Amino acid sequence: MRFYMVMMLMLGVVMAMVMVNAARVVSGQTVCVGGAERPCYKMAYFQDVSSRVAFREARQACEMDGGALLSIESPTEQRDIENLLQELRSGAVGGAAGGAGGGGIADGDFWIGLTRADAVESPELSNTFTSCPQLYQWTDGSAASFRNWYFDEPSCGGEACVVMYHQPTANPGLGGAYLYQWNDDRCNMKHNFICKYQPESHLVKEQGDTPGGRDSAATSGGGMLLLYVVVPTIPLLLLILVASGTCCFQMLSRSNPRTKTAADRSNLWISKSPKADSMEV
Numbered sequence: 001m002r003f004y005m006v007m008m009l010m011l012g013v014v015m016a017m018v019m020v021n022a023a024r025v026v027s028g029q030t031v032c033v034g035g036a037e038r039p040c041y042k043m044a045y046f047q048d049v050s051s052r053v054a055f056r057e058a059r060q061a062c063e064m065d066g067g068a069l070l071s072i073e074s075p076t077e078q079r080d081i082e083n084l085l086q087e088l089r090s091g092a093v094g095g096a097a098g099g100a101g102g103g104g105i106a107d108g109d110f111w112i113g114l115t116r117a118d119a120v121e122s123p124e125l126s127n128t129f130t131s132c133p134q135l136y137q138w139t140d141g142s143a144a145s146f147r148n149w150y151f152d153e154p155s156c157g158g159e160a161c162v163v164m165y166h167q168p169t170a171n172p173g174l175g176g177a178y179l180y181q182w183n184d185d186r187c188n189m190k191h192n193f194i195c196k197y198q199p200e201s202h203l204v205k206e207q208g209d210t211p212g213g214r215d216s217a218a219t220s221g222g223g224m225l226l227l228y229v230v231v232p233t234i235p236l237l238l239l240i241l242v243a244s245g246t247c248c249f250q251m252l253s254r255s256n257p258r259t260k261t262a263a264d265r266s267n268l269w270i271s272k273s274p275k276a277d278s279m280e281v
Contacts, residue, residue: 030197033080041070041081042195043088045105049190055161058111058193059139069113070194073144081194082180085110085166107167111193112182113139114162116154132156136184140196147182151175154184161187164194 032040044061046052053061059069072078089105116135133154138144150165151174163185167178175181185191 040197045192052190055187062195067195067197068140070196071113071138071140071142109163109166109191111191116160150181150183159184
């Protein structure tokens with residue numbers, strides 16, 4: 001009985017962790033802009049700062065969800081993303097909460113899929129004749145040369161991954177407000193991120209089959225949500241397995257003495273049997 005009580009308690013803790021982690025993902029809807037030939041996007045914004053992720057984790061999350069970390073290939077696409085972020089701030093996209101007036105999102109930059117190539121991946125680009133800005137490439141393979149750097153960026157050095165500024169409450173700098181321009185940052189910093197889905201993506205096709213069509217925002221953040229809900233619970237699940245094994249071992253250990261006692265009693269019973277016949281020659 002004690003074993004089952006411990007198991008139920010630990011399972012309750014797991015469910016509580018799942019609910020907490022699920023609540024952290026504030027947005028996660030796939031939003032399509034334009035016709036069937038246009039890509040779709042997913043804004044992954046985390047109200048809880050501790051839940052934000054590094055560049056590599058953001059890239060993996062998008063790829064596991066059937067897309068890629070955002071590439072911005074033209075000024076038009078840049079404006080589309082800015083409009084989506086404005087709608088997200090107002091609470092019109094993704095059901096976000098926690099911003100001004102109880103709706104929308106607060107400060108927090110977004111990873112995009114632009115990173116600086118190094119000498120191992122692209123040795124032809126790493127030479128003294130190539131300037132730092134030319135070393136940046138899109139992780140989805142796009143060859144687009146459009147850039148929207150903030151004033152005096154990129155700073156290069158140890159900063160090799162790129163974010164889109166989203167600091168609406170920050171005081172403006174020399175380049176104006178820290179809003180929607182790009183900045184290179186250390187790849188291990190924790191930020192929100194934006195995924196991009198090409199028209200041929202199976203997720204986009206599923207959304208195109210919905211009655212609302214591609215222009216409607218469809219909720220399909222299950223894969224990304226699963227990643228951030230299940231992964232943090234793995235250590236606790238391992239703990240449950242260890243506890244289960246320990247409980248089973250204790251139960252078996254307790255059962256062994258009883259067996260031995262029963263065997264001893266049988267021996268005693270046998271020893272009390274008549275032994276007269278054993279004396280015959």
